[in-house]
Each structure stands twice: as C-alpha cells, then as structure tokens.
Amino acid sequence: MPSVDKRGEIVCKATLIVIFLIGVALLLGGLWGNGQYEAAGFSQENAFSLIHRLAGETDRLYEKKIAPALKASGADPAAVGEISRTLISSAWKTGEPLEVTLKGLSGEKLTERELKLLAMTYALSGPKIKTSQRKQLAALSGDEQNDLLKALLLNAVGETEKLAGAAEELCKGLEGEERTAMLMQVFMTTANLDGEPLSSNTVTEIKKAVRTDEMRITAYIWAAEGRVNWLSQLFCSAGKTFALIGILLMLDVAILFFWLKAERVWKLDFKWLIILLIVDFLLVFQVLPTVNMVVKAFFPESRFSLSTITRLYTYDLNLSALKNTLIAATCTMILGTLLAFPLAWLVGRTNLYGKRFFRSLFVLTYMVPPYVGAMAWLRLLNPNVGNINLALRAVFGLGDAPGPLNIYSLPGLVWVLTTFYYPYAFITVSRAMEKMDPSLEEASRISGASPLKTVAKITFPMMTPSLIAGALLVFVSAASCYGIPSIIGAPGRVHTVTTRIIDYVGRGSEGMNDATGLGVFLMVIAIIILYISDFVVAKRQYITVSGKSTTPNIVDLGKWRAPITALVSLFAVIVILIPFATILITSFKVDLGKSLLDEGNFTFKQWTTIFSYDEMIECLKNSFIFAIITATIGIVVACTMSYLLQRTTIRGRKLPDFLITLGSGTPSVVIALSLILSMRGDFGINIYKTAYIMIIAYTIKYLMMGMRTVVSAMSQIHISLEECSQISGATWLKTMFKITGPLIFPSIAAGWFLIFIPSFYELSMTTLLYGNGTKTIGFELYEYWTFTSQPMACAMAFAILMIVVVLNFVLNKLTKGEFSI
C-alpha cells in the first residue's frame, strides 16, 4: 500500500529533522551558554546554576517575609530602597564599578531588587550577629517575628519604634550607618525562615565558583534581577556538554540518513538506536580523545606548528627511546614467533609427551601480568645479586665482578618481553593449526612428501597469515608495553616510548604536550600494524572446509620424542617455573640479598600485611570493583554486538565493530593519555581522576577480547536452532533464554573473564589515570616495587597470580572444561 509507505516515510523524515533540529538547538544553546560563561569570567561553570539557585531562594524570602513586612510597616519603599543601596555600597567597598553597576539597577521593581541584593550581600558579609542571639530571634513566634520585622524597617528609616529584646541588645551603642546596617542585618536574619541569612551551602559554593568581589556583585545583581532563568542556567553551566550532545545528535542523524538512503526504505529500526548508542560512546571516549591528542601534538598553541614534534624528535633521550622501542619490539617479534611456531606445532600436531599440559601452561602465561615477569627476571639477572649470575659466577669461577649477564640492558628487555609475549603468537598459530583440515596434510603425504617436507611445503605456508598476524600482535604489544620497560628499562637507562610518555606526563601540564607528541608516534605504529593484520593479512587467511572430523594428523616424533619433550620441558622450566618460583621465594624474604634458607631470613610478614593492611585492601577492592564493572559492561556490549553481527543484516552493524577493533588496537598508554587530555572539562566532560575514567579506559582496551569470544561462539550456532525454537512456539526472548543463551553461556563466561582478568591487574593505564581513592592493586604493587619493598611487591604479585589461576579454574569448571584461558 503505497500510501502507508508514503506516510511512514514522512514520519521518518520528520523525526530525523526534529532530532537534527534539537541537536542544532543544543549545539547553539551550548555555544551561547559557554560564551556567556567565558564572558562572565567565573571560575567554575556551575556559577550559573548557583546564581539561579540563589535567585530562587531570595525570591522566596522576599515574597514570604520582606514584602509583607514592608507593606505592613507602611514605610516609604523608596526610602528603604535608598538605605539598602547605601548599605550595599559600603558593604562591598569596591567603589566606582559598584556605583556604576548599582546605577544600572533600576526599573519597576527597584526596591524589591535593592532589598534582595542587600539580603544576598548580608548573607555573604555584614554586621556580625552572635549565634545565640540568632537563635533567640529565630525562636520568636510568627506574629512576634512579623512585628519585629515591621519595627526594624521603621527604625532603619528613622521612625523609632520599640524593638524586641535580642534586637534591642544588638543595636545598643551603635550610631548612624552602623546602626542602620545592624538593623537591616537583624531584619534579614529574622526574615529568613530558619534564622540563617540564606542557605549557607549556596553561599559557600558561590564563593568558590565566583572568585573576585567585582564578579560576585555582578553575579548577585544577576540573581536579584532574575536574569538567569532555568534554561539559561542549564546551558551556561554546562555549555560544552550541551554542545557535545548537540553535535552527537546531529552526527547520529547524519549517519542514520546515510543508512536510510542506502536502505531505500524510510523506516527507523530500533536496532539503530543501540548501534548509535555504542557508536556515540566510542566517539566521545575513544575517537574524540585520540583525534584531540593528534591535534594537540600538531597545534601546540592552537596554531599549526611542528615545534613540539621537532623538539621531541631531535632530543637524544627520545631518539634513543624510539630506537629502543623499535629494536626491542622487532627482536621480540622475531624471537617470539620463532618460539611460537615450533611450540604450537609440537603441541598441536605431534605425539609430544604431556602436550595438553604444555599447551595450558603456555597459554596461562598470556594471563599473567607482564610486570610480574620483569620483577622475577630482575631478581634472577641483576648484574650484582641476580641468582643466575651468582650461580654462573660460582660455576665458572668468574670472581665477584658484576655479570656475566645484565638484565638492565636492551637484550635483557628483549628477553623478558619475549618470555611474556610469545604466547600471543602461540595462541594465534595453534588456533589456526587446530582449524586446519588434516586431509590437507594427508594429501601431501600421499603425494609422496615426508612428514617434514609436508610441514615445510603445506603446514607452514598455510599458517603464514596467522603467523604474520601473531607476529604483528607480538610487535605491537611489545612496543606498547609499559610494565616491563618501566621495571627493567628505567634503572638501566634503557628508555622506551612508553616510559618516556609517562615521565613527561609526570611533569605536569608542560610535559603533557611532549607526551602527546610521543603518543602520536606510538599510535601511528599501532594503527599501521592494525591495518596490516586486520585488513590485509586477515583477508588472506585460508578458510578450509573440513569434511569429516578426523582427528588432526599426529606426527610421530619417533626417537626424537623424548629428547624434544625434554627440550620443551626445559623451556617451560626456564620461562615459567623459575620466574614464578623466584617471585614466591622473594615474597618470604626479609633481606633481599640473602638466601631464603639463611638464619632468620624467612618471614610471613609480607603475606600477613597484604591481607590486613587497609590501604592494600582498599586497592584490592578497587581492582575487583573496576574489573567487575568493566567486564559486565563489556560482556553486555559484546553480546549485543554478537547478536547484531551474527543474527541481523542491519546496516551499520560493522561500524561499532570497527571502532572497538580500533580501540583495542590502540596502545594502553595512548588511550590513557588521550583520555586525560580530553576528559578534564575541555569538552564538557570532567571525569579526570575518577573511577569512571578508569573503567572507560579498561572497557575501550579490553572489550574486544570478550566480543570476539562471544561472536565466534554465536557464529557456530546455526540459525536453524533458533528458528526451530520459534517455530515450536517460543517467543524471541524465550528462544534467547532457552536455546541461544545456554548454548553460548560458556563463551559468555569466558568473555567475561577475558575482560575481567587484564582489567584486574592493569598497570599502564592506571599509572596515568588513578586518583585519590582509585588506586588499584596493579599500581600499588608497582609503587611498592619501585619505592618501598620488593618482597612485599612479590607477595602481591604472587597473590595476583593465584587469583588468576583460581579464576581460570572456576571458568574451567563453570564451562565444563570447554574454556580455560
């Protein structure tokens, strides 16, 4: 029926136009309000809403008490006004400008305004009334109060009338203007309903928001004149926020218009609302801050200039940091991949002894905070007291000179980075290997190729895209790692881009500019790599349709089986067992330099402290709360996105997906830095040093981990399972709860943990974003390590490790063994 379509189209277009116009109105209003705010020169944006509040309170005071008293007294309003004016002038003591402003105070309601202004003035400053007398005055009955008010006014204009006790007392001995001032102060105090001259709350707040007397009087006059109405106070006190919302609305409409136009059917879909909500969130907290950071780097003083960039990139320390970062990341990538491929192959495709155990062991490293590894290796390879160095010296009789190995060096950095980032490549490659159809290898064998030749000619080339993707992941993770270089690099003066950025931020606002310059470098690397791995390599990934599910081809290692297993075990001992054991041992030490077995060097003090010390418990609590909130928000978004991506064909569903991918690919340090730059009120949002900013940062960084898990689970559930439920009479909601939900529950749980765990012990972002009361366990540990006590830090590190392992176990049980990390 074309007429209905037509009507739908009109309604749809009209809605869009209305929303767009609301956006325009909010933007304009916001800009106007912000202009007002900046022109007024108040020091806090909420001044306008305070003025509005003050005006409201004075209005009520005037209507309820002052006006009736004035009327009842029969005093000449003009004379009362005149007196008020004089009193105001002398109270402010600001001279000329006040006279001018007061002259402007005119019009019909002159007396009313003058009296209101006086009331506000005396609430701020005026003749002092003792609290006890104030109480006496307030204790008067309603009628007595009305009589007193009348008498006070008449006395002020000179017609003497007997005053009540407390008031008489106050005015005793005062002459002339002082007496009038006291009379009016008593008048105001009594007039106010609870004996206080206006609400002290409002007065103190306005004192903070409006700094100088000149501005304060302006603010009070605005209040007296009622110039700030509810709408303007809204726009003036949150101008930027309104402008931001306005821009977002306009942008949303533009995006919707674009989609609708491509769709050719002018019908609004509820799903777009959800997509746009996610998109808006990411636009504000991810896109805007990063763009702002780049802009700040190239426009340091709101003008285009390469000065910051040139200064930064010609400074030796920074240049060496750049060089170190690139060298360390490249070496880590090469070493990590060289380790990962054979390990993945051995574990996945050969008859290696205990391969399931090795597999979970290598994957577990992925879930350990990297700084823990740095701490362990520092204890082991410290040139002076490192246990391995001590052992080597003893074995080879090298004397007492430092060395032979030194962790405080670029090779040391590469070593620790490699031991902690090779699992990234290992996981990527073993996943691809598991998915590979075994008959591809069998076809090679039957064609006459030996098992080794098959690996070289078939397995390896087919794994190349995954291998490259894994290698790039290792590269970008190593380049943007902060925990390891900050622990190993800083003492050895091996700086990296991340440590330089955090040093710069520590220097305050001036260093901020420099930090942005380096942040841009890190971001550019990350984006290039993200582009290559997600949009070039991913397209080449070979999707092989597996026919029958035969078990993967297991290559018999033959006589090499035992030696190779021994080699892999040795690797596991060196890379996993020794570091973790070191951490555990150190956590019981009194004196770091001595052996644990030495007399009196064993203590439980560290362990009892971390579970009893208030500050520590506070940090642990923060970590748990932030991580739980992040994981929960993350998994809700992840499920929504999976549904949109896997079960609908709605236009624009890939937009949030793209932004989320971009966000998780951005180095942590860059996310935190850009959030600091943009979330301190410049764009109408001020969440600096709050829990919000940390949760937002964690969400942006780790959301994708959860999303990918749920999306892949959902893609494996054939839609017919849901359709069958619906055809059996279940509603959509019931189907989700009875069929889809239970089927993907393990993945949802896994996704939740995948977000929870890294958020729980996060360090790089927390270092930049923490504030009073938002310190987390990761940061507390880092501080203890650097400044206070290494054994304490080790105890905390081991506690974190235990938590991760226990969570992993819970996850495994919860999902009936289907998932563990």
Add this chain to the structure above:
Amino acid sequence: MSTVSIRNVSKAFGESVVLREFNETFGDGEFVTLLGPSGCGKTTMLRIIAGFEKPTTGELYIDDQLVSGGKTFVPPEKRSIGMVFQSYAVWPHMNVFDNVAYPLVIKKQNKEQIRERVNRALEIVHLTKYANRFPNQMSGGQQQRVALARALVAAPKLLLLDEPLSNLDAKLRESMRFEIKDIQKQLGITVVYVTHDQTEAMAMSDRIFLINRGIVQQSGTPQEIYNQPVNQFVADFLGKVDFFKGEVKNGRIELTSMGGQSIPYDGPRTGKVEVAIRPENLYFASDGPLKGKLEIQYYLGDVDDCRVRIGDELVRVIASGYEYYKLQEGQEVSLGIRDFLVFDDDGMLDQMLTIQT
C-alpha cells in the same frame, strides 16, 4: 594394475573395534567399492591402505609387498598411491597447476616433464583452462577435479577415493560418477572407492564390499549383491525391500500377516521363514497369487508407487507410471510376483536394524 591383499586386518581405537578380521584381495585394474552405513569402518579400511592408520593386527600387501603388519610399516609417501579426499584437500595457497604438479615436484622431476604431465592430467579432468586459478575461485565440482588430477598425475597404480562426491550437488554427482568410471577404464588402474551411497556403488563398481559393524557382509558384483543378498541386512541396504513372516507348507509359503494368502515356493527351506519382496518385483496381474485392495497411489512420473492392503499388511508395489491411468484407489486388485527372497526366520534382520539405529 595393482593388487591389494588384506590379511586378517583388525583395527581398534581404544576399546572400540572398528574393523574385524578383514580378509580380501582387490584385483588388478578392478574398481572396488567399500559400501556401508556411516561408522561401519569403510573409511578406516581405506586409511589403512593409504597408510594413515596402522592395523591393530593383520597384514596389508600392495603388489605382494608387505606395507603394514608386524614391524613393517611403509609410510604413505612411499606407497605410490593416488588419493582423493572427501573435503578435496586442495591446497588454498597454491594455484591449480601447482596443486596438481605437487606430487611430481616432490619426486624432483624436471620442469618440462612436469608441465607435460600436469597438462595431461588437467586434460583428463577437463580443467586445462583453469591452470592459473586459485582454489577459492573455483566451485566445489572444479576443486574435486583438481583433487582427482592431483591424485592421477603421478600415474599411481592404485587410486583411493574417500566419498569424493558427497559434497557435490545431485546433478554433478551423477555426471562425475561416469567420468570417474571412464577415467579408470581409460587408465586401467585399480580403484578403491568408499561411499555410503548404494547407487554410486552400483553404477561404478566391478565389485562391491558391503560392510557393517566392521565386518564384510557380502562381496560380489553389483548384480550378485542386489539379487542374491546373503542376509537380510544386505537385502535391506541395497534397494527397497519389504519383509513378511511366513511358513513353508506344501510347496507354498503361507504369509501369516496377509491373512494366510500364499505364494508358490520350491526352494529348500522349511518351517518358519522370512520373505523379502522388492516392490518392483510385484505387478498388477489379472490373476496373481495375492489379492487385495489398492489403497493409495503416488504418481511419480516414471513409476506409480502404490500401496495395496493385503490382510494386515500394506504392501508396496512399484508399477510403471503408465499403470496410474488404469487403476483407481479403492479398487480390488490382484498381484503377480516375479521374484522374492526367502531367509530363515531367525530374527537376524530385527537385530541388524536395532544396531543400525
């Protein structure tokens, strides 16, 4: 041009035995099909021949040379076999030419020779034009031909095919059937073909080995297996068949459930028997041994698929499509019988069916 001898081969994965005492010899240039329901052990047998599985016990000889058994094990790459996999297993990182050339490259043949032989192999499977394509640019049927060309290029004496047609659509499957058979005749190689599709097996094979639960139930030409099944399972697996209980009395078999109607019988069995009748062996006759009422007709074009009520049974009769116009539902009819099979009534069939489900 190769013989495969399987001697007492058994295969168990842990507790579950998938092959029991397999004892067969596949002759030179023969097209042999291992047929059976899924999970019957036919693919395991094929993978043992290929060398992807080792038999738990028993020996395997190819051309009288021991390849598996005892301590001897010749790995797949040394067996000179061609094989086509169910999922084709065409390598996605190589183009068609490189895929097909692979076995020759591994054998380090010279480039000229490789080109020539690959081109010949591609010609056989009609893919000459596609040499430079990558697998992801090809349809399932084309990929299947690539796999076939790759299996044939090194001129193996033995070709193994593991359900090569099961991922293709019905039309393509039918034409590929004849092409594979054609190629086999042309090259004269021994083919071992695994399938669960009886039509495929009937159309292509010189000999069929019908396997169930790891045991060869019967082997023979398609005609033998179809017309002289040794047990109820074989009769049931190939073609359509209905079973009826009966008793041999005075040279006739009295069919209990058909209200005692009987059919003439001069065979050796006595007492209680089970009669298997293929629906196409019943026909509408003016005076046949069975009398009943035509209940339903399903007109399928080429045939008229009817159900005739005789006693308690609803007997299936497949008549020519032409019959449809001569008959009316509800009409009294008389059925003639061309052929039927008689088994002992030992409950074996029921047992077989339970295993199947």
